[in-house]
Amino acid sequence: MLEISQRGQAMPASPIRKLVPYAEAAKKRGTKVYHLNIGQPDIETPKMVLDAVRNSHFKVLEYSHSAGNESYRKKLVEYYKSVGININSNQIIITTGGSEAIQFGFMTCLDAGDEVIIPEPFYANYNGFAVAAGVTVVPVTSHIENGFALPPIEEFEKKITPKTKAIVICNPNNPTGYLYTEGEMEQLRKMILKYNLYLFSDEAYREFCYEGKQISAMHLEGVDDNVILMDTISKRYSACGGRIGAFITKNQSVLDAAMKFAQARLSPPSFAQIAGEAAIDLPADYFDTTKAEYKSRRDLIVKRLNAMERVFCPNPGGAFYAMAKLPIDDADIFCQWLLESFSFQDQTVMLAPATGFYGSPGLGRQEVRLAYVLNLNDINKAMDCLEEALKIYPGKM
């Protein structure tokens, strides 16, 4: 009998995608499903970004440089300068989505058996990349009561062992929407210096901040060798399918090692690099418009949620996610029930149970993540469904 590898067995299935068959069945029954479960924005990809690809003239779809097209990396230097990050084009490796940037970081800086500390709830796929790399994720719990603020540094220190090599943050955060404060970033800075740790900073949602400004890990002083920025154009320009991200650091040894992993897989996708490069030339007010749209959605969804009986939703400072605590027994069962057994005016809503975002077993059972990637009208209808559902859900607490 041929066997699957242990890591193949240990690899977690997507906590969100496991509900997909129930959503499909609901649709087949004629129920409209509002998808607040995934971070696929409905915002149109800017026309000039798609047109750059559509109007391209090359005749051979060639490999690019393993680090990505030089012209694109040079343009990215401008973009990063505009957000206060000063780097040169050799400090950027274009990756296949933010996913590959995370993989390069884990592979380059961590060995099997090493530990990374991540504030939970966290982006579920960090688990998958950790399993692939043989790395252990050690969660430090943040709490919905204070809006998922950075846990006290002492909580991190309790978890630091000789095997701890890195801290991973996502800022603004997926799934919580939390935006780390200047003070919290300073605490992280001191900690990584004190304990000689890498700081992997996933800043996919940089532009989407509604309360204050994002402090990038690359803004921190004196930690150039520690910080690795993992970035992506997916959310920024509503270009998730391009699969273009970036691995950025000023640590030359890390860059050199990451380049070897980049060379092994030859190059990032060529078409979408053209899109990414064109996006740098979007008018300066592009983000104002999308940000205003997301902010109005956030305001609506938070208001609607908190108006429901015994529902609590802290106001997220960024990204396009909100976490809510519901008066339910089990979020996994509830989310499945919404699709399988509930409808209101032939409609229902698909949410992400928060359990998949926690590393500690048992946490998040009363919480769900809502991605506000639908227009205001649809968000209202989705909230109508949720409100009605909470009135009649059998596992109501």
Next chain:
Amino acid sequence: MLEISQRGQAMPASPIRKLVPYAEAAKKRGTKVYHLNIGQPDIETPKMVLDAVRNSHFKVLEYSHSAGNESYRKKLVEYYKSVGININSNQIIITTGGSEAIQFGFMTCLDAGDEVIIPEPFYANYNGFAVAAGVTVVPVTSHIENGFALPPIEEFEKKITPKTKAIVICNPNNPTGYLYTEGEMEQLRKMILKYNLYLFSDEAYREFCYEGKQISAMHLEGVDDNVILMDTISKRYSACGGRIGAFITKNQSVLDAAMKFAQARLSPPSFAQIAGEAAIDLPADYFDTTKAEYKSRRDLIVKRLNAMERVFCPNPGGAFYAMAKLPIDDADIFCQWLLESFSFQDQTVMLAPATGFYGSPGLGRQEVRLAYVLNLNDINKAMDCLEEALKIYPGKM
């Protein structure tokens, strides 16, 4: 001091790309460099394939299904049927290049410490993927004297240990151009059954066979659970930059585990999936034309090489590579010397030293790989350079 991971240190640098600075310096001096060093075809990507992307009408560049677009996978079923491979669309996972298909295979079927046996010389990046997966590559040597035929099965058996989990073949082969015979494939079939091994079959060059027909690993009977096909559109349609490949197996457990790795990285690139899908509708004679072109190049390069004094180049049956044994001391030094210290009529040639394709240290020092990805005129000029170079190279043997 922050340290790079051990695997980051162990990761091999690309044996070909290390010569790039010398090529760039030669060009700056005004020397024309004929690139026979990499498998980037000069053949134009079919216009209808590029046009499919350029004429696309979607408004949001969305994630695709983690396994790739269903419409594309269904079309691929037709393509594979046309080459005698009967699979269904659920047995295909679209990958980010053939590279990712190899990674999924290593991650899904092998654990750190496991061994894979690969006939050498082999595609150098298998080493990189093995290091990333913590897997040990055990080479079995094939020889230029018999055109790099499959080594006798006894040579494989000598290397099989309890840790051996898979055999990797590339057929037709990169770097040797060797096309495995029906008898050799049958020997492999018996061996993987006898020793309960996976057979990872990289068939990137399937269409480019000049002597006889390719026997796919998926044509073998009674080994459905053992065989994993790693494929790519890169060479087939001269679409290397698309980064679209496929991971194909009838082993449901392997598929289920591979899907978890596919979900973690969300989806393969969307633009190039459109290109890949369009390519299935190319006229039936598309490969005839490209194959005829490559065959004439092969015939020329092999003839030119064997006409040089004490040069031996076996006639490759497929792919677009030839390996040649040269009367030189050290292929790495020679290839660098060609770029750094030699020119003939202001021209020189860039070759790939074969040492990087061998797993056993010291092998391949008199061998080079030539990718016949240039037109006949350029191949002739490149061969003129090589012929002159061999007359005056100081390390001539």
